[in-house]
Amino acid sequence: MAHSVQRIPDREIVIDGKPNLYFGGTAYLGLQNHTPFKELYLNNVTKYGMHYGASRKSNVALDIYEAAESYLANWVGSASCLTMSSGYLAAQLVVHHLLEKGHPVIAAPHAHTALLINGVKTASDMDELVQFTSEEIARNQQIPVILFDTIDFSGQQFPNFEGLRQLPLNKVILVGDDSHGIGIVGDNGNGCYSMLKALQPAKLLVCCSLGKALGIQAGxxxxxxxxxxxxxxxxxxxxxxxxxxxxxxxxxxxxxxxxERLETLKNNYRLFKSQLKNPSFFDHIDGHPTFEFQNDEVASDLNKDGFVFTNFNYPDENGPRVSRLVLSAYHKKEDIQKLVASVNTLTD
Known part of the structure; x- marks a missing residue:
């Protein structure tokens, strides 16, 4: 059931006049309504305006883009970086380009829809991904491209990337979508780029949305x-x-x-995990602040206890119903304690 609300969800969300604690969405650092963050943004709106109405290839270049891209590249450990207006467009840019260059492009299971454009071959499981990749390499044409989500909620990728390690990585181009990793995993939240680089693929490109953990509407x-x-x-x-x-x-x-917010999130994560009595109830990736389950009765009872969380068919109405508890830096200690007490009672 979709809930219509009148303001950006924060730690608390009002539905039908009743306050609920909100453990959904993807605002991992809880910045979307964080006053110090909003003040920074509003000051910059005053300086730069709402929108830059020109192509990045124009003969007039606004220097803030180069400064931001240089910072991002240094932070994640890449040689270079470009930005787009959304993570979705960033992913589409990469895949369109590689297809136009004639590369065979194969998507791993659970790859985000931003990567899945016409011309991409999708593997149903890891065995099929290995098979498709071997077949393309044997054809001795253009080097194959492997598309995947760094955080795919199946546990096959981050933190050890067991799925990718089954492939001849020195013979493929890896394209990872790190939208659920950047800002919260890695060295001070710098995401998965360096981890993937250490696997020594033939080439590596990582795209992401900056709008989840970091609260920045860009890719x-x-x-x-x-x-x-x-x-x-x-x-x-x-x-x-x-x-x-x-x-x-x-x-x-x-x-x-x-x-600062990442440290708060880590504290909330440690508190929840330390008090959880039945961790096997959840599908969980160690180190990531999401806890997924498939149990409509527990989901309904959590709603009755005053919790709203991610609970819808994904990626479309034909997909499975996903229930996911998402911890954020905007949660207080007592919010975490209240949630874990309810979860422990319902899953005992």
């Missing part, structure tokens, strides 16, 4: 200088409006806020 692509330069030369990149410059400036100025 990014990370890779080598040459690959990013090629992407910047495409009509796809040149024809798309850029991200808001106010958000780019806020990204640069919110470094301390990101670190």
């Amino acid at each position: 990014a692509v990370f890779g080598d200088h040459e690959d990013i330069k090629l992407l910047e030369g495409t009509s796809f990149y040149g024809g798309a409006s850029p991200a808001s410059p106010a958000f780019m400036a806020t990204l640069l100025e919110a470094k301390d806020l990101f670190s």
Whole structure:
């Protein structure tokens, strides 16, 4: 059931006049309604305006984009970076480009829909992914591309990437969507790029939304200088409006806020896990603040106890019903304790 609300969800959400604790969405660092973060953004709106109405390939270049992209590349450990107005567009840019170059493109199970455009071959399971990859390598044509989500909620990727390790990585291009990793996993939240680079694929590109953990309405692509330069030369990149410059400036100025909120999130995560009596009830990726389950009765009882959380058919109405508890930095200690007490009672 969809709930219509009148304001951005925070730790508390009012439905039918009744307050509920909210454990859904993807605002992992709880920045979307965090006053210090909003103040940074509003100051930058005053300086940069609401939108930059020009192509990034224009003969006039706003320097905040280069500064933000240099910061992001240094942070995640890539040689270079470009930004787009959304994570969805960033993913589409990469996949369109590789298909146009003639590469066979194969999607791993659970890859995000942003990666799945016409021309992409989708594997139903890891065995089929290995088979498809071996067949493309044997054809001795263009090097195959493997699309995947770094955090795919199946446990096959982050933190050890067992699924990818089944592939001849030195013979493939990896394209990872790190939208659920950037800002919360890795070294001070810098995501999965360095972990994937350590696997030594033939090439690596990582795209992501900056709008989940980081609260920045934009997308990014990370890779080598040459690959990013090629992407910047495409009509796809040149024809798309850029991200808001106010958000780019806020990204640069919110470094301390990101670190502070990440520490709060980690404390909430440790508290929830330490008090959870039946952790096997959940599908959970160690180190990630999401706890997924499939039990309509427990979901209904949690709602009755005053909790609203992710609970809908994904990625479309034909997909499975996903119930997912999402911990955020905006939750207070007592929120976590109340949730875990209810979960322990219902799953005992």
